[in-house]
Amino acid sequence: MTPTLNLVPTEDEIAIRESVRALCAKFDDGYPRRKFDAGEPATELWDALAGAGYTGILVPQEWGGGGAGMTELAIVIEEVFKGTGTLPAAMVVSAAVAGPLLAKHGTQEQKERWLRKMADGTFMMxxxxxxxxxxxxxxxxxxxxxxxxxxxxxxxxxxxxxxxxxxxxxxxxxxxxxxxxxxxxxxxxxxxxxxxxxxxxxxxxxxxxxxxxxxxxxxxxxxxxxxxxxxxxxxGLAAVFDGLNPERIAGAAGCIGIGWRALEKAAAYAKERNVWGVPIGQHQGIAHPLAEAKIGLELAALMTQKAAALQDAGAPGAGETANIAKYSAAEAAIKAIDTAVQVHGGNGLTLEYGISDLYWFARLARIAPVSREMILNYVAQHSLKLPKSY
CATH class of the missing domain: 2.40.110.10 (Butyryl-CoA Dehydrogenase, subunit A, domain 2)
Structure with missing residues (x-):
């Protein structure tokens, strides 16, 4: 299969984004914090995603899934994070990792036993x-x-x-x-x-x-x-490796989504907040960091699209691009969130504005599912052919 990277979104991709945005609009800004404070999983969000068919988007159609690829799942994950500031963990570990592994490496009996229920969101791994x-x-x-x-x-x-x-x-x-x-x-x-x-x-x-x-x-x-x-x-070795790239692409998509959420909030605040008679966004000390954050997110998003396209095609280079996408997206998200906090000043650290809570996922993405140091090791050894350092 020849990889295809659509620089102009297809009608299907646009439809997915619009559908997920409409779904996420039903959840207010305080939803993630309320669930965290209550010690409860994001069940309502998972159920909404399952009802729309997104929890099984990677599952082959013969087993009740959407039959789509990482390109489509990455769009879903990005938009959910952008729209709600959170994501049920199962959208990565069950929908992006366990389901596809089972679809490729499981027996017919195992697929019948688990995969159909994973496709409709009633069974999670x-x-x-x-x-x-x-x-x-x-x-x-x-x-x-x-x-x-x-x-x-x-x-x-x-x-x-x-x-x-x-x-x-x-x-x-x-x-x-x-x-x-x-x-x-x-x-x-x-x-x-x-x-x-x-x-x-x-x-x-x-x-x-x-x-x-x-x-x-x-x-x-x-x-x-x-x-x-x-x-x-x-x-299990081949199956485990088959799960690594989707997990990293999913993590990259999440970082991009949460980065866009922070950046949009910061840009809106910079246009509304007036100091010395003008919006603070008129000052280059505010405008330039926001512009830099956008550039970083755009570049990371492009690499994530490339990684997803290569993964969907089963093409060489998917491992390298998945690692680079995850690395660049985590860095871009942290930059966007830190900039958003700075633009908001003291308000950036309050619960009311919902900026500081976004930091934790982006910071985690520097560590998991693979650390930034191990990604640099991978690129140095496999891409640049330098001697192995560990």
């Missing part, structure tokens, strides 16, 4: 890969899956910073298969129900402002039947 001691080095994962003499497998280990588990029905867990001689094999993917025996979770206290919590997960000899393995005992 969290995604668990990060571990306390492995950090960015996924080769050091220690959560293991071993054969159970009584049949099936036993899952043991722990995960950390796993998003939205309280809303999920199951977790797609990345483990390593423990061979009979005790050696660890390649990554293995398995689906674990959140209420199964031996699976416990603990919330992590975070400064991060988001409706969904971050969780530490513990697996104590959790029974996993053979039909819950995605790709077999050692077949």
């Amino acid at each position: 969290a995604f668990a890969i990060t571990e306390p001691d492995a950090g960015s080095n996924s080769h050091e994962l220690r959560t293991t899956l071993r054969r159970n003499p009584d049949g099936g497998y036993l899952l043991s280990g722990q995960k950390v910073f796993i998003s939205g588990v309280e809303s999920a029905d199951a977790v797609l867990v990345v483990a390593r298969f423990r061979n009979d001689d005790g050696t660890l094999g390649l990554p293995t993917l398995c689906v674990v129900d959140v209420d199964c025996e031996g699976f416990t979770r603990q919330p992590i206290a975070m400064q991060f402002i988001a409706p969904e919590r971050q969780w530490q997960l513990f697996f104590d000899n959790v029974q996993v039947d053979a039909d819950r393995l995605i790709g077999g005992e050692n077949g």
